[in-house]
Amino acid sequence: MTLAPVEGAKIRGPKRASGPWRLVLGRLGFLVAALFGVMTLSFLLVSVTPGDPARLIAGPLADETQVTAIEAELGLDRPLGERYLDYMGGLVQGDLGDSYYSKQPVIDEIASKLPATLTLVLLSVALAAVLGVVVGAVGAYFRTRWPDSVGRLFTGIFQAVPDFFLGLMLIYVFFFVLGIAPAPAGQLAFSETAPARVTGFIPIDSLVAGDTSLFVSSLKHLVLPVLTLGLVYAAYFAKTARTTVGRALNSQQVHFARAMGLPERTVLRYAFVESRTTIVTYAGVIFAALLGGEAIVERVFAWDGIGTWALTGILRLDLPVVQGMVLVAGALTLITYTLLDIVVGLLDPRIKHA
């Protein structure tokens, strides 16, 4: 007996968008909701935390009237609800307020400093990923033998060292002792002037300006900070890669591939394909963690990015700057996670998203 469709019944097609589109749309919807949450939180965190910025700006010698005047000038005397509506209204129009100190719009300051940070973070994640995955994969392949032990020793040490301290040690070794690295004075040496701003990325701008020596100098200045962050985060990568690749090397399809007599290279490729989603996810997570997380390293190398800018802002209670940093880092992190979900979903169709 065969099962025939009931007379008159229609086969029901999917009602909602399906496949990759559904994934993309769903994630984007969540992103919008989450961004709203980040905006609200960035306002609350700064407005509700105790502390008296007006008094701090006025200095210890100011009297009450001066403090009240500063409060009125900064709009801090108005009720919380009104300030919130104002803040959100401004955000929608791309207005993040003005810095209390420089009086410049926060959005302009962020735009001018973001490229320096992005250069540093992107290169560091790339170095960390390559170095970490290689060390981790070698460790997994030679599990419990000497390459694994050496890898784990370095992983353990670099995981334990605070990144800003590693940066200082690298400055001592490569600048003072060996003299091969430039002084930690930022993206360029003190004597050099930045090229005309085209993209905001100094290495690219100096190429656009046709100044090769400036380009080389900007690359040299990148080496130590990228090495600092790259080494520390490579350790995290290596730990994850060792576990993931190790599990993949022990999986049934790899055993099967070996049993079928496939060359070791092909077997290894299979293992990598199996572990790539985890590694891509981890790269995204580390990228997000570094935005804002590398602030102290920026400061060590006098790097003129949003990290240094935010630290200075926080230390002198420049509220719009703190809000701007929290907002930008939060938003960039959410966008990264959204892209990550989409990329991982496309790479690995087995993963189902709500």
Added chain:
Amino acid sequence: MPDVFAAPKGRQFRLLVKEHPGATMGVSFIALLLLASLVAPLPYDPTATDGSSSLLAPGAQHWFGTDGAGADVFSRVIAAARIDLSLALAGTLLSLGLGLPLGLMASGKGKGSEWLVRALDAFQAFPLLILALALVSLSGNKLYMVVVAIALINVPRYIRLMRSEILSLRESRFIEAAIAMGASTSRVTFKHLLPNVWGIVLVQTSLTIANAIVVIASLSFLGVGVSAPTPSWGGMIRDGAGNMASGEWWIAGFAGLAVLLCVLAFNQLADAIGDRTARTYR
């Protein structure tokens, strides 16, 4: 690998040491450091400055050299353990005290716990160090805010960890059997679930101490939290940062080394506990 606790009592300790040499060295180092900072007489007063002996290299007189103000770096590194380690422990205890009950609460199957985890995800999207820094510096540099900041960073980690572990434990047979035998929710929670997550909670606690040490060092490196005359590792790295480019590495060097060794010790301890936990359940 022989099971340590099957051996006669006298040999247990020796086997533990042999099995986890890293963790043993780490714990001994921390114990020694704490002991030295609390009771041992320091060669110099850690807060005394002496302009005539500034920036001396390590030698017989000053084992770790002296800093720009002429204070003895060795005495300062040891004395700093007092405030740095006790703040780290306080922060960890607060994280544990909040994270444990919240983690249990978030491990229910209801809609509420799902939303809580979503909210935590959004919260962790913030740059936590910047947040901690803002919190401490906006509060006017109060030490207890450093402890709060550590909890702020680490409580979400406890919640997520316990939730994922307990959700998978809930599916196991012995929980099902306990519920079928009529055990109350609190009995299931405290008699059956909690003992089975102790292992990972201990691992997380060791990692939290390590994280707290780094957070405290980062804050005091930026001049927030523990402030000037009190010696702290982060503060010493701050003092010595400028000297790195001119060759006096020892001011920041030994303080950084202390942070590194402490973090390494607690990481090793976490590894060892994790190892034992994994073996017990296998």
